[in-house]
Amino acid sequence: MSGQPAGGGGGGDGDLFAAAGLEPRLALGRQAWLLRGRAAGRADALLACIAEVAGQAPLRSLLTPGGRRMSVETSSCGALGWTSGPGGYRYQPIDPARGLPWPAMPGWLHDFAAELAAEAGFAGFSPDSCLINRYRPGARMALHQDRDERDFGQPIVSISLGMTARFLWGGLRRQDKAGQVALFHGDVVVWGGADRLRFHGIAPLAGPPHPLLGSERINLTLRRAGPTARAAAR
DNA sequence: CAGTCGCA
């Protein structure tokens, strides 16, 4: 993987965002890209998917291993769902709140995430987990690494919907100072390779409601949590 | 401990 974005694939919204003074693609690192507005055209399908998943596996606020309640509300779809509790962070095939498997990840969502990853230079991405995080005003995500996945060779694909958020983008060490970048409805961030373990987070949500979603922001994070064919063969 | 939280 080169870490360079493959050409094209801007979805046709590039000019609109450029006209608003925003780069269509912002490099957050050697192998980390913000694809501005790239998912805006899929918002309706994404929101319908979120409603469908939440209807089966309701959004709920989880406890950290230290016993604090997280301010975001979480659910998942796909073969594995991310959970947190006194036992630690886990990917599990069964939703512990219901004792049932997580709702399936729609094929088109899998393929869309793979397409986004490819545009950021990561060919062959095949996510098995889609974490859904809902932020209401005041909700935040402290700086953290995504490190509960089996294969750090696989990238992370993050899709923002609804209210604008301030994305905190740090370094490989917790004490590295984090920069900030605004994430708008439809923005996509993809990171992997050398940037796979970068600390990141979301500042407390604030600001005006979004026309479509009102006073909330929903983030979809697509990951390969379980083993890949390549990792399993080693 | 830390995918928290808030202060210096």
Place this chain on the structure above:
DNA sequence: GATG
């Protein structure tokens, strides 16, 4: 670097 304290606290739930």
